[in-house]
Amino acid sequence: STLLTGASFSQSLSQSRIFPTTIVQLVAAGEASGELADLLTQIHQQHTRQANLKRRFKRSLFMPLVTLLSGWAVSMLIVYWVVPQVANLYAVGAYELPVLTQWLLNFSHTAKASMGSLLVTFILAYMGLKWVWSIPNIRVKLEWALWHVPGLGRLMYLHSQADAFLVLSLTFKAGVPLLDCLMLAANGSSWEHVSRDLKNAIMGLQQGQKLSQILTKMAWQPQALQLIRIGEAAGDLVLSFSQLQSYYEAQVISQSEWLEQLLEPVLLILVALFVGFILVALYLPLFQMGQMM
Numbered sequence: 001s002t003l004l005t006g007a008s009f010s011q012s013l014s015q016s017r018i019f020p021t022t023i024v025q026l027v028a029a030g031e032a033s034g035e036l037a038d039l040l041t042q043i044h045q046q047h048t049r050q051a052n053l054k055r056r057f058k059r060s061l062f063m064p065l066v067t068l069l070s071g072w073a074v075s076m077l078i079v080y081w082v083v084p085q086v087a088n089l090y091a092v093g094a095y096e097l098p099v100l101t102q103w104l105l106n107f108s109h110t111a112k113a114s115m116g117s118l119l120v121t122f123i124l125a126y127m128g129l130k131w132v133w134s135i136p137n138i139r140v141k142l143e144w145a146l147w148h149v150p151g152l153g154r155l156m157y158l159h160s161q162a163d164a165f166l167v168l169s170l171t172f173k174a175g176v177p178l179l180d181c182l183m184l185a186a187n188g189s190s191w192e193h194v195s196r197d198l199k200n201a202i203m204g205l206q207q208g209q210k211l212s213q214i215l216t217k218m219a220w221q222p223q224a225l226q227l228i229r230i231g232e233a234a235g236d237l238v239l240s241f242s243q244l245q246s247y248y249e250a251q252v253i254s255q256s257e258w259l260e261q262l263l264e265p266v267l268l269i270l271v272a273l274f275v276g277f278i279l280v281a282l283y284l285p286l287f288q289m290g291q292m293m
Contacts, residue, residue: 009036025184029174039174050166053252057159060256061152064263071271078278080115083108086282097285104281136192143193151262155255160191161224162248164198169241178237179205211237223247 010028013019023043030039087105090097097105111118132138147157167185172178179202186198197218204214212229224244231240 020188021184025176025180026170026174029171029176042173043170046166046170049249050163053159053162053249056253056256057155060155060259060263063260064267067264067267067271071267071274075271075274075278076111078275079104079108079111083278083282084112090285098281100277100281101284104278136196139192140196143191147193151255151259155252155259158248158251158255160189160194161221162245162252164189164194165241165245165248169238169245172241173238178211 007015008028008031010024010031013027014024026039026043027036030036083104087108090101090105133142147153149156164185167188168181171181171184176184182198182202182205186195186202189195189198197215197220200218201211201214205211210232212225212232215228216225227240227244228237231237
């Protein structure tokens with residue numbers, strides 16, 4: 001309806017409040033340059049690739065979580081239901097139980113007695129973590145710690161960089177000024193660390209510094225810094241941003257495939273060891289009784 005009143009397409013998108021600011025700015029740039037059709041095609045292609053990356057990223061986390069949670073559920077079922085039944089059976093005997101069995105029975109009794117307090121503690125811990133995550137200064141440190149988790153942390157970091165350079169390559173290629181590109185990328189990033197770095201880069205550029213010099217002080221990856229330096233020297237940052245976007249997308253795919261191949265068997269082994277420990281602890285007294293007979 002806003003189009004019928006004479007508003008531009010970008011203004012209509014802005015008033016609808018459905019599309020993010022990045023898309024609105026890109027459409028406005030396409031209208032100004034007269035290449036709106038080509039730009040919309042590029043936006044569709046890039047966001048399709050971004051959606052595929054996010055889907056791959058979530059899949060890399062989903063399957064290991066399913067394995068871990070299912071193993072935890074089976075273990076808790078054994079601890080809360082099977083172990084007490086077996087404990088009643090062993091209580092009839094007058095012989096001493098093996099150390100492993102005693103540990104398991106004590107753990108089962110403690111876990112069953114403190115189930116309510118454990119649930120309350122878990123809820124309070126979740127609420128506390130969510131509150132801490134909402135504090136920007138602490139969130140930056142937590143994100144830095146997450147990025148240094150072996151394997152999974154690198155995937156998170158690569159995904160954050162791929163998202164940032166996707167916005168930068170699209171907006172700068174569309175003719176949006178560099179400062180506005182950086183602000184759009186900063187506002188569109190779900191990582192406070194990346195958002196803060198880009199906003200600091202804007203302040204540095206306003207003071208006359210080069211983008212590569214600013215990001216060097218923030219310890220960005222050498223590959224990104226080198227390509228940005230080349231783009232600044234050649235006057236073609238568009239190519240640098242596009243190459244960095246492609247590079248980080250390829251790294252996300254490679255890292256997620258590696259994690260999928262590694263995490264699932266590792267978690268299966270850990271779950272099997274834990275369940276195996278429970279079963280061995282439960283059956284040791286039976287072996288002991290067999291030897292005594």
